[in-house]
Amino acid sequence: MQFQQTIRKPVTCSGVGLHSGCRVSVTLMPAPLDTGIVFIRKDVSGSPKIQVSIENIRPSLLSTTVGIDGVQVQTIEHMLAAASGLGIDNLLVEIDAPELPALDGSAQSFVSLMLEAGIVSQDRRRSYLKVVRPIEVIEGNKRIAIRPASKSSVTYTIDYAHPLIGRQTYDYDWSRDAFVEDIAPARTFGFLQEVEALWEAGLGLGGSLQNTLILSEEGLLNEDGLRFADEFVRHKILDLIGDMMLLGVPVIGEIEAVRSGHALHARLVSRILESRDNWVLVPAQAPVSAGRLRELPPSLVASPQRD
Numbered sequence: 599m600q601f602q603q604t605i606r607k608p609v610t611c612s613g614v615g616l617h618s619g620c621r622v623s624v625t626l627m628p629a630p631l632d633t634g635i636v637f638i639r640k641d642v643s644g645s646p647k648i649q650v651s652i653e654n655i656r657p658s659l660l661s662t663t664v665g666i667d668g669v670q671v672q673t674i675e676h677m678l679a680a681a682s683g684l685g686i687d688n689l690l691v692e693i694d695a696p697e698l699p700a701l702d703g704s705a706q707s708f709v710s711l712m713l714e715a716g717i718v719s720q721d722r723r724r725s726y727l728k729v730v731r732p733i734e735v736i737e738g739n740k741r742i743a744i745r746p747a748s749k750s751s752v753t754y755t756i757d758y759a760h761p762l763i764g765r766q767t768y769d770y771d772w773s774r775d776a777f778v779e780d781i782a783p784a785r786t787f788g789f790l791q792e793v794e795a796l797w798e799a800g801l802g803l804g805g806s807l808q809n810t811l812i813l814s815e816e817g818l819l820n821e822d823g824l825r826f827a828d829e830f831v832r833h834k835i836l837d838l839i840g841d842m843m844l845l846g847v848p849v850i851g852e853i854e855a856v857r858s859g860h861a862l863h864a865r866l867v868s869r870i871l872e873s874r875d876n877w878v879l880v881p882a883q884a885p886v887s888a889g890r891l892r893e894l895p896p897s898l899v900a901s902p903q904r905d
């Protein structure tokens with residue numbers, strides 16, 4: 599993808615927020631060049647705008663939240679993953695509650711909605727943040743790192759003492775098709791014994807078998823079963839792809855995450871932005887027609903770094 603992209607026309611969906619249990623309606627709208635992703639809380643007086651950026655991240659358990667001046671939007675990661683996976687850079691997101699709808703607990707419905715709106719190229723090249731030296735964040739036995747590479751990829755490992763999960767590792771090569779088919783359908787998950795504690799903390803109030811894989815001690819409560827045997831680790835990659843949107847530009851590098859989660863994903867984004875010597879901003883390469891390609895010496899014909 600060489601040029602910035604947005605959607606062609608507004609599209610709306612509604613549902614229930616996973617943690618707040620609030621009914622919420624969301625309208626995705628086209629946005630001008632260099633907007634990034636901006637939420638508009640139209641249920642709050644003055645309709646405040648909240649830019650998706652690491653400066654606006656707010657402390658939050660089990661989800662990613664952005665806010666400004668006391669106004670927040672929670673559980674943004676699945677919608678952001680859909681935008682990132684489809685290569686959408688600029689989007690206005692009108693919302694009438696403090697949390698995105700859970701829908702089916704994956705990014706699939708947001709992907710369908712964005713494809714229904716249509717995706718259009720805009721009149722300016724994308725910039726990429728290309729990592730040139732490794733950057734790592736470690737917290738106990740959790741770890742996430744990004745290393746220089748010519749293409750973007752993620753290797754994610756999770757390790758849960760549960761018979762259906764155990765240790766799962768998934769290698770994801772960043773591409774639109776791989777995202778839509780292999781990552782977007784993976785649903786969020788939770789453990790039955792944690793549900794009561796969540797409720798006491800005022801979280802998970804909208805959670806149900808319609809939007810969450812719920813694990814009992816031995817198995818899965820969802821009667822239809824899993825979409826993939828390793829749906830759990832795929833969902834962690836989905837979350838990471840969404841959280842990396844906090845950078846503000848797409849990243850080029852090889853990410854390795856072990857037992858990571860939203861807080862560590864956000865710490866990696868912060869660490870990247872602070873480590874100014876460890877990356878460069880590069881413009882997307884100029885498109886080259888087939889005819890012109892034949893005239894160029896092979897050394898000048900670089901392959902696209904990310905689609």
Ligand SMILES: [Zn+2]
Pocket residue numbers: 675676786833837
């Ligand atoms: Zn998630």
